[in-house]
Amino acid sequence: MTSPVRLTAGLDDAPSRWLWLVKWLLLVPHAILLFFLWVAFPVITFVALVAILFTGRYPRALFDFNLGVMRWTWRVWCYGYGALATDRYPPFSLGPEPDYPATLDIAYPERLSRGLALVKWWLLAIPHYLVVAFFVGGGGYVLWQWGDGWVGFDGGLVALLTLFAGVALLFTGRYPRGIFDIVIGMNRWVLRVAAYAALMTDEYPPFRLDQGGEDPTGEPVREKQPAQPARSAGRTVGVIAGALLLLVGLGGAGAGGGLLWLEAQRDSAGYVTTPVERFGDNGYALRFDAYDLAPVDGDWPWAQDILGDIRVEVSEVDNQPLFAGIARTADVDRYLIGVPHRRFHDYQDNQYYRPMALGAHMRGVRPPDEPGSLGIWTESATGAGTLTLDWTPRPGDWSLVIMDVGARPDVRADVAVGATAPALLPIAITALSVGAVFLVGGAVLIALSARPRRPETS
Incomplete structure (x- = not known):
């Protein structure tokens, strides 16, 4: 029983009783950087979708970037309020970091289905999205009723169980092993679905809660390929910057197109x-x-x-x-x-x-x-x-x-x-032009940063 997605997590032997109370503050630098990385993530995925439709392959540089974002997120989530499994501060890295207690690996696919790329991320994944919403948000669990209003918790089962583990840790100094196993199992399910929805695999995620820190599916099957030179930080930065330029360009082009549509809606009086x-x-x-x-x-x-x-x-x-x-x-x-x-x-x-209540004759x-x-x-x-x-x-x-x-x-x-909006047309043309420039610039930057490096010759 193998899987292209392998997630592991280790539980600290003696976790701090109180550190989890301030981890939200310690994670602020990670949250800022991950915000920009996740802004780039869907843009990179869209570029990969286009590449899959034309070539049947997920460009390796784009795959490595998206996998890096998911790895970084999983380390932060495991350290933070997605598991509280470790007190070891997560590294600022897109790489695999095998020595960290939380790891994520996804086997690079040799070929991907062009047809599935069009439907798996929205249509085929709908059943899993419902389950994932229950795990990580949207479950709407009501904790108790207070007066005439409801005090509710809408963070999902993962956050709720992690909260219980934190409270147990605070008063007993021990992290309940059963909570750890099920929380990691739910996170494993979520990330398998995320990899499928991000077009990184054609293997449909199983409807199975594989609990525990060790992934029971074993090592993912790896493709055989020649060793590649390590990707420089500059190339990674180039891919991120290019994705952000594409995002800004899409926004500018969309705004310009919308304003041009408004310009066409003028009535006979202007x-x-x-x-x-x-x-x-x-x-x-x-x-x-x-x-x-x-x-x-x-x-x-x-x-x-x-x-x-x-x-x-x-x-x-x-x-x-x-x-x-x-x-x-x-x-x-x-x-x-x-x-x-x-x-x-x-x-x-x-x-x-x-x-007074409106009606009657509004006396007074x-x-x-x-x-x-x-x-x-x-x-x-x-x-x-x-x-x-x-x-x-x-x-x-x-x-x-x-x-x-x-x-x-x-x-x-x-x-x-x-x-009359006399500036509507100039603003529309400007937004459309700037958006086009950003789109071209982002595409060129990604192409240059993601191109394969030539192996060094002696």
């Missing part, structure tokens, strides 16, 4: 408009603080150049004539103080001034004056059908207010907001 959305409230007004839409002030001096002119279209609902107006926020504050209304501020939906609430009688509005429109406000953003805090013409409660309206 506005890029949001979809119509219906708003309603039992109070007297719908209030939108325009700072969220057009932050033109000292902190955002370029916002007006990007947004251009703003057009707000407000349509009635149920034949209810409406008033729509834009005024300074300070004036709107004074107008609506003590008046029940619905306010959208800092991208949040807030309800203000609710002295001050009704506002009719909005059309006020002189605070910079732009305003009144009537049935669709109201249109054309507004050029200016520095300061502004608010859009929608009310019933007669200042009656229960306001309903369909709202759409558009902008």
Whole structure:
């Protein structure tokens, strides 16, 4: 019984009672570096997928990098809160580190199926993903009920059992061997699935919990190949840097493409408009603080150049004539103080001034004056059908207010907001160009760093 994935772990004979309480702090440097490595991991896997589809092979340099990331992660996880099996600080290394108590090895595949590469990482692995979610997260184990709310734990069985082991270690000085065996078995299952999902093997992970520190499947079958020179740190750094460039390039190209799509959605008047959305409230007004839409002030001096002119279209609902107006926020504050209304501020939906449950006749609430009688509005429109406000953003805090013409409660309206956005096309072209440059640069850097080294000749 063999497996291409071999995971081992050793349990310290005399682990510290208290060290596990501060390991979260000791692991901060590893967490920072692993964050960037795992940002690169899916990009490297995508490049490997393309290579497998065309050649049937996983490029060795990319395989070694992804295996190195998994090895590093497993050492940190075993030292930390994925097992607490050892107090020996993990090395900062992508290499095998055979002397460390936690090791991971994956046999390099000579050939890989092109067809499986397209489906195994998402379709075929779904049953395993459900099991893995139960092991490492998403299990949703409720520890106890406190008052009217639930105090829950959602870290998965691995973290829960590791916590139990830590508590036992703190009070007894001993790590329960049974917990160690099952925790390592679950981690072994997880990493077998990770290797399969990362396209590093075609062998389907077994539905089997192989417990214990020693991998019961034995040594993985190794391919026979000539010895290769050790890969320099510079080449590894080059692969990582190239992957990050690819990631940034994909983001830039995606953003540029999305902005070009928006540019193509301009209406006949030259506005890029949001979809119509219906708003309603039992109070007297719908209030939108325009700072969220057009932050033109000292902190955002370029916002007006990007947004251009703003057009707000407000349509009635149920034949209810409406008033729509834009005024300074300070004036709107004074107008609506003590008046029940619905306010959208800092991208949040807030309800203000609710002295009693809405309904009945809102007794004791001050009704506002009719909005059309006020002189605070910079732009305003009144009537049935669709109201249109054309507004050029200016520095300061502004608010859009929608009310019933007669200042009656229960306001309903369909709202759409558009902008001329004169800078949209230049920004889209710039983002797309920068993304393309980063994509090409990342691909070239990976190709140069991952190319096979020529053996030295005497």
